[in-house]
Amino acid sequence: GYLVAIDDxxxxxxxxxxxxxxxxxxxxxxxxxxxTLPKSEKMAVLLKSLLTCCHGFGMKCLAEGVETEExxxxxxxxGAELIQGFYYAKPMPDADFEKKYL
Numbered sequence: 001g002y003l004v005a006i007d008d009x010x011x012x013x014x015x016x017x018x019x020x021x022x023x024x025x026x027x028x029x030x031x032x033x034x035x036t037l038p039k040s041e042k043m044a045v046l047l048k049s050l051l052t053c054c055h056g057f058g059m060k061c062l063a064e065g066v067e068t069e070e071x072x073x074x075x076x077x078x079g080a081e082l083i084q085g086f087y088y089a090k091p092m093p094d095a096d097f098e099k100k101y102l
Contacts, residue, residue, distance in 0.1 A: 005062070010050070019057060026082070027054050031065020034085070037074045044074055051079040 005026035006014060010033045019027070029047070036043040051061050063075040066085035075083060089100075 026060045028062045034065045037071045048078040
């Protein structure tokens with residue numbers, strides 16, 4: 001009844017090899033990767049390839065740090081199923097969250 005995720009994938013200590021070492025359920029792509037979109041065509045190609053690899057292993061991908069509509073469009077086109085970031089909402093107190101979403 002639980003899922004296991006790699007957080008901040010694509011920066012610092014995470015590596016491509018770590019994808020094959022464990023049966024991860026979710027890969028959380030670092031916001032730093034997402035922020036390069038749409039400025040870097042190379043990063044767009046890399047992210048699409050990474051998402052294809054993760055899906056081949058049966059993992060879902062969560063894109064962290066999505067802030068613009070253009071980033072959202074590109075990351076969806078690349079195949080990310082889960083998206084979080086200021087594009088949807090900034091951090092807020094519990095009461096404000098409940099009023100807005102419940």
